[in-house]
Amino acid sequence: MLDEIKITRAIIDTYFKKLIDALESEVIIVGAGPSGLTAGYYLGKEKIKTTIFERNLRPGGGMPGGGMMFNQMVIQKEAKEIFEELEISLEEYEANYFTADTLEALGILTAKCLQTGTKIFNLITCEDVLIREEKICGVVINWTSVEEAHLHVDPLTVRSQYVIDASGHQAEVVRIVEKKIGQRLFTPTGGIIGEGPMWAETGERTILENTKEVYHNLFVCGMAANTVFGGPRMGPIFGGMFLSGRKVAQLIKERRKIS
Ligand code: 48H
Numbered sequence: 001m002l003d004e005i006k007i008t009r010a011i012i013d014t015y016f017k018k019l020i021d022a023l024e025s026e027v028i029i030v031g032a033g034p035s036g037l038t039a040g041y042y043l044g045k046e047k048i049k050t051t052i053f054e055r056n057l058r059p060g061g062g063m064p065g066g067g068m069m070f071n072q073m074v075i076q077k078e079a080k081e082i083f084e085e086l087e088i089s090l091e092e093y094e095a096n097y098f099t100a101d102t103l104e105a106l107g108i109l110t111a112k113c114l115q116t117g118t119k120i121f122n123l124i125t126c127e128d129v130l131i132r133e134e135k136i137c138g139v140v141i142n143w144t145s146v147e148e149a150h151l152h153v154d155p156l157t158v159r160s161q162y163v164i165d166a167s168g169h170q171a172e173v174v175r176i177v178e179k180k181i182g183q184r185l186f187t188p189t190g191g192i193i194g195e196g197p198m199w200a201e202t203g204e205r206t207i208l209e210n211t212k213e214v215y216h217n218l219f220v221c222g223m224a225a226n227t228v229f230g231g232p233r234m235g236p237i238f239g240g241m242f243l244s245g246r247k248v249a250q251l252i253k254e255r256r257k258i259s
Contacts, residue, residue, distance in 0.1 A: 022119055022158060025049045025050060026161050026162065027048055027049070027050040027161070027163070027164060027252060028052075028053065028139055028158060028160040029043075029050060029163075030126040030139060031061060032060065032120055032122070033063065033241065034061060034238055034242060035241040036054075036245065037109045037110060037245065038109065038113075038241070038242045038244075039246070039248045039249045040113040041113040041249075042245065043252065044115075048249075048252070050119070051118070051120075054121065054122045055124070055125040056122065057123060060102075060110070061168055062223075066102045073236055073237075075098050076097070076204065078243060079243050080098060082246060083105075088100055123145070125143070126172065126176075127147065127155055128176055129173065129176055131177075135217045137161070138159035139173070141156055141158060161256075162255070163218050163219070166221050169227055169233075171220065171224035172224075173224075174224065174227075177218060185215055186214050187214065187228060192228050193229055194227060195226055195233050196231060199233075200235055200237050202232050202234075203231055203233055203234030204234050206226055206231030206232070207225055207231060207241075209231075211248050219251060221245055222245065
């Protein structure tokens with residue numbers, strides 16, 4: 001006998017347990033695109049308590065869309081070992097050009113990220129940050145549906161030692177911080193410099209250089225890193241996103257050792 005009320009209770013009970021446990025994390029990641037999911041995977045692997053908030057119904061960000069809706073992605077040799085570790089199938093197209101099915105990559109990366117213990121909350125948007133003594137120490141969240149319906153509903157707050165902005169082209173978290181604190185980011189101008197025009201080779205290099213701390217305890221990875229520090233976009237080559245996610249996880253791991 002299946003009872004509808006038991007089904008409902010099981011969902012509510014287990015969801016709220018998960019949410020209450022996520023009120024305090026070591027790391028909060030905003031955005032479950034390729035860079036955020038990769039960061040979540042590597043942090044989780046280190047047993048660093050990590051929570052990802054994703055605005056959309058599904059994780060993956062720009063991954064399933066591939067290039068112009070053709071659901072294939074290209075990665076370069078530097079990112080190959082990450083795909084091999086995750087066991088995502090790769091085909092060598094030409095020297096240094098490997099292709100993967102974006103849906104396979106998205107499915108496996110999401111599953112492996114969750115299996116490390118990192119939690120992902122979809123349908124939740126980060127709309128503000130928590131700052132104490134000039135340090136980022138959490139984010140303010142609300143249902144995406146509240147944002148979309150323009151409802152006047154106050155948000156809730158979750159705390160963490162570190163926040164990663166993995167929100168893609170818009171660099172939404174850093175933008176919020178810039179608005180709140182003024183031109184005091186760790187960029188050459190103190191503000192968000194903005195993304196440059198398409199240049200795959202340079203974009204993939206600078207994304208790694210730009211994956212770093214942008215304000216006290218706030219790190220940026222993925223496309224957001226080039227938006228904040230002024231690197232070019234790179235089109236549908238995704239190796240840099242995976243490498244950037246791994247790098248930000250490494251940076252936080254090292255930071256924990258010294259603090
Ligand atoms: C909660 C949010 C919020 C918010 C955004 O865009 P993404 O895929 O980001 P990356 O950096 O991991 O990957 C970038 C890649 O997909 C891409 O766009 C490339 C390579 N472009 C090159 C080019 O030339 O165009 O994912 C970001 C995720 C999305 O799922 C958003 O829904 C989510 O972040 N998000 N979630 N609160 N405020 N803002």
